[in-house]
Amino acid sequence: MSAANISYKAGKQPDPREYRLIFKNVDREGWDNSIDCYLRDGGYEDLKKALGMQPKDVTEEVKKSGLRGRGGAGFPTGMKWTFIPPNNTKPVYLICNGDESEPGTFKDRYIVHQDPHQLVEGMVIACYAVGAKIAYIYLREEFPEAALIVERAIEEARAKGFVGKNILGTGLDVEIYVHRGAGAYICGEETGLIESLEGKRPYPRIKPPYFPAALGLYMCPTIVNNVESLCHVKHIIRMGGDEYAKLGVARNTGTRILCVSGDVKKPGYFEVEVGKVTMRELLYDMCGGPKDGRTFKAVIPGGSSAKILRCDETFKLRNPDGSTKELNFWDIQMDFDTLAACGSMAGSGGVIVMDDTRKISWVLNNLNSFYAHESCGQCTPCREGSMWMKKISDRLVAGDASPQDIETLESVAYQIDGRTICAFGEASSWPVEAMIAKFREELLSETHSGIENASHNPETEAQRRFLNHVPAEPGAPVTADIA
Numbered sequence: 001m002s003a004a005n006i007s008y009k010a011g012k013q014p015d016p017r018e019y020r021l022i023f024k025n026v027d028r029e030g031w032d033n034s035i036d037c038y039l040r041d042g043g044y045e046d047l048k049k050a051l052g053m054q055p056k057d058v059t060e061e062v063k064k065s066g067l068r069g070r071g072g073a074g075f076p077t078g079m080k081w082t083f084i085p086p087n088n089t090k091p092v093y094l095i096c097n098g099d100e101s102e103p104g105t106f107k108d109r110y111i112v113h114q115d116p117h118q119l120v121e122g123m124v125i126a127c128y129a130v131g132a133k134i135a136y137i138y139l140r141e142e143f144p145e146a147a148l149i150v151e152r153a154i155e156e157a158r159a160k161g162f163v164g165k166n167i168l169g170t171g172l173d174v175e176i177y178v179h180r181g182a183g184a185y186i187c188g189e190e191t192g193l194i195e196s197l198e199g200k201r202p203y204p205r206i207k208p209p210y211f212p213a214a215l216g217l218y219m220c221p222t223i224v225n226n227v228e229s230l231c232h233v234k235h236i237i238r239m240g241g242d243e244y245a246k247l248g249v250a251r252n253t254g255t256r257i258l259c260v261s262g263d264v265k266k267p268g269y270f271e272v273e274v275g276k277v278t279m280r281e282l283l284y285d286m287c288g289g290p291k292d293g294r295t296f297k298a299v300i301p302g303g304s305s306a307k308i309l310r311c312d313e314t315f316k317l318r319n320p321d322g323s324t325k326e327l328n329f330w331d332i333q334m335d336f337d338t339l340a341a342c343g344s345m346a347g348s349g350g351v352i353v354m355d356d357t358r359k360i361s362w363v364l365n366n367l368n369s370f371y372a373h374e375s376c377g378q379c380t381p382c383r384e385g386s387m388w389m390k391k392i393s394d395r396l397v398a399g400d401a402s403p404q405d406i407e408t409l410e411s412v413a414y415q416i417d418g419r420t421i422c423a424f425g426e427a428s429s430w431p432v433e434a435m436i437a438k439f440r441e442e443l444l445s446e447t448h449s450g451i452e453n454a455s456h457n458p459e460t461e462a463q464r465r466f467l468n469h470v471p472a473e474p475g476a477p478v479t480a481d482i483a
Helices: 035-040 045-051 055-065 077-081 108-114 116-130 144-159 190-197 227-239 279-286 336-341 360-374 380-398 403-416 424-444 458-467
Strands: 093-098 134-139 164-167 172-180 222-226 255-262 268-273 296-300 314-318 324-328 350-355
Touching: 035 116, 035 144, 045 116, 045 227, 055 077, 055 116, 055 227, 077 116, 077 222, 077 227, 093 116, 093 190, 093 227, 108 116, 108 144, 108 227, 116 134, 116 144, 116 172, 116 222, 116 227, 134 144, 134 190, 144 172, 190 222, 222 227, 255 279, 268 279, 279 296, 296 424, 314 336, 360 380, 360 424, 380 403, 380 424, 403 424
Parallel strands: 093 134, 093 222, 134 172, 255 350
Antiparallel strands: 164 172, 255 268, 296 350, 314 324
């Protein structure tokens, strides 16, 4: 690890395989989130170094580092910064996406609670690089204490000359504001977040033309980065892009915070070099393996929207020279490219583990219920389809599903996938597609062929009677005719 001489609270010591960079101060003995504590540890020295560089050189260092966004998409951060139109005359904005609404993910909240000045410093450096004078930290409603902590950190930084007018006497002006959302998953999508920040219903925008770097907040160029991504910026400036790129593996550089939850002995957060830890090392060595008497069954490796992987799978991957190789599930490297090649994604780093006591139908219904509730309702396939999928999986867990329901559920998922304005459609449909593909027999075993033609809910029965002109049964509620 990078912080070998640091003491941590009892029970919170990092695993030897960890490389603490962003989480260096999380659960650290004697640490608090004040600016005085941060300054004693060398805080804001990286900002001073950055202000001695040209903005384009700061961006170049981030590009050389190979940093990819830690919020879910994994897009190169430095490249995103260069998308601001070169002839731009409008104000430029920076937005820190602290919504962290992906189930299974719990890393950003530790940063804003325990090390907020790391985020503030990274944001000011990013503002300098992209030419932004105003920045926003968008926090979800469920982080009330975090909002107070970050607001206090901003004021402390302002008092020391690190935020506000004429930062450190350089003529740089940067104001940072905290904006609290209302607890909507869709606000994790960058354009939905921007709509919310403008005071509107958070309907995601169509891309193109509304790429935030060109037409973002108030139709001005806007850079949206994740909390963890922005924290990495200060470390890149301190280390230099080339040195930072030595961490991790090719095309997957730096460190990554993995949030492990579910059926393991030691769930928690682990900061590792990207691609330097395998699934076996993570789940068995770092998380202590499965609970006593159980075996691992499946893993969702990148937050709830990532496709599930079976623990007994073997994957065929293509080598750079065109040849193929087989990769066992347990040998999967925890990086963006390997997980994508295995049919899933690194996503937000939320690793959700299931053992052999978990029924896939229950897992599927749990996720379907979440996505049906969180759909913003703008796109018909998502608005209607997510609720249909929930109703079908409700029947499945209740023991009222037919084999045909599994086919219908799969069909609905594929009718959502790729047919919505934002990636919420894929987020809701990918878990369904993957779970049916990988656990079809288990799901079918919970259905009953004898109820194949049954009416599954009152709406279905009412529709059948209306279309077939069937009189209502005595005592049935009266429904108004539609002229």
